[in-house]
Amino acid sequence: DGGITQSPKYLFRKEGQNVTLSCEQNLNHDAMYWYRQDPGQGLRLIYYSQIVNDFQKGDIAEGYSVSREKKESFPLTVTSAQKNPTAFYLCASSIGAGGVTQYFGPGTRLTVL
Amino acid sequence: ELKVEQNPLFLSMQEGKNYTIYCNYSTTSDRLYWYRQDPGKSLESLFVLLSNGAVKQEGRLMASLDTKARLSTLHITAAVHDLSATYFCAVDMGYSGAGSYQLTFGKGTKLSVIP
Numbered sequence: 001d002g003g004i005t006q007s008p009k010y011l012f013r014k015e016g017q018n019v020t021l022s023c024e025q026n027l028n029h030d031a032m033y034w035y036r037q038d039p040g041q042g043l044r045l046i047y048y049s050q051i052v053n054d055f056q057k058g059d060i061a062e063g064y065s066v067s068r069e070k071k072e073s074f075p076l077t078v079t080s081a082q083k084n085p086t087a088f089y090l091c092a093s094s095i096g097a098g099g100v101t102q103y104f105g106p107g108t109r110l111t112v113l
Numbered sequence: 114e115l116k117v118e119q120n121p122l123f124l125s126m127q128e129g130k131n132y133t134i135y136c137n138y139s140t141t142s143d144r145l146y147w148y149r150q151d152p153g154k155s156l157e158s159l160f161v162l163l164s165n166g167a168v169k170q171e172g173r174l175m176a177s178l179d180t181k182a183r184l185s186t187l188h189i190t191a192a193v194h195d196l197s198a199t200y201f202c203a204v205d206m207g208y209s210g211a212g213s214y215q216l217t218f219g220k221g222t223k224l225s226v227i228p
Contacts, residue, residue: 007158042117042218043156065124090155101146105154106165 003027004105006091011083012080012111021076021108023091033092033102034073035061043090049074050096078110086112115140119219126192127227134187134222136202144205146186146216147176149198156201160187188216192226199223 001030001104003024009025013019025032031050035043045058049068074093078085088109116139121178126132136145144163152225162171162178162185171174173196175188203216 031227032178042220043203043216044218045215048215101158101161103158104148106155 004091004093004103006105006108008108009106011108013110013112015112016080018073018077018079019110021078021089021091021110022075023105025072025074025091025093027093027103028048028071029093031094031102032094033094034058034064034070034074034076035090035092037088037090037107040055042054043092046076046089078099084112085110115142115203115204115206115217117217117219119202119222121222122220123225125225125227126189128154128192128193131191132189132221134200136185136187136219136223138185138204138217140206141180141183142179142204142206143178145178145207146203147185147187148201148203148223150201151198159200161213176185189224192224194226194228197224197226 001020009028030105033048034046037043043049044060044065047055047058047066049055051069052068055066055068063079090107091105094102118137120135146161147159149159150156160176165180168179173190178185199221201218201221203218206215
């Protein structure tokens, strides 16, 4: 089955800790994205990557970091510098640029204790 | 900065009724997407609208795009309970100059269909 997987589904973090959210796709898509969703809000773009070893900041990149060492993987690290990290995190991928649908993974719900 | 506004944000409607959700955006774009999200779940792609006048229909949902008015509509015909969900529109900003495209999402319309 082709698709996007995210793990873990639920993640609890203590203040001051860094955590890494996994995103893997087997759709052979070039582009991958990370979004954050807060209750009652739309999605906001954190980072995106168009190609391996390259990525760009989105609207709310502060306190987050990413890597794209393989085409199928785009992990997101939430660092201790992110002051309010409790949110629902969604990873997406698309074939390429412009006019193409982004497909979303099931999401990771991060809670800071 | 691109802004995307949906209205209404909350919609409660009876089964069998018709209604329209509106999505306005602030800058020129000819690419608009509609997604559905069930509670606690991910986003499911519904429609991709890529040109002025585009109309797409799937079951009881029909989406249209008017790029001159910077407006898309999602029309619900004879609503059923299974359509209860949050619906998002998203606008493609086009080539951003950084080698990729970005979507800007509206805040979503939470639809509740009451038997």
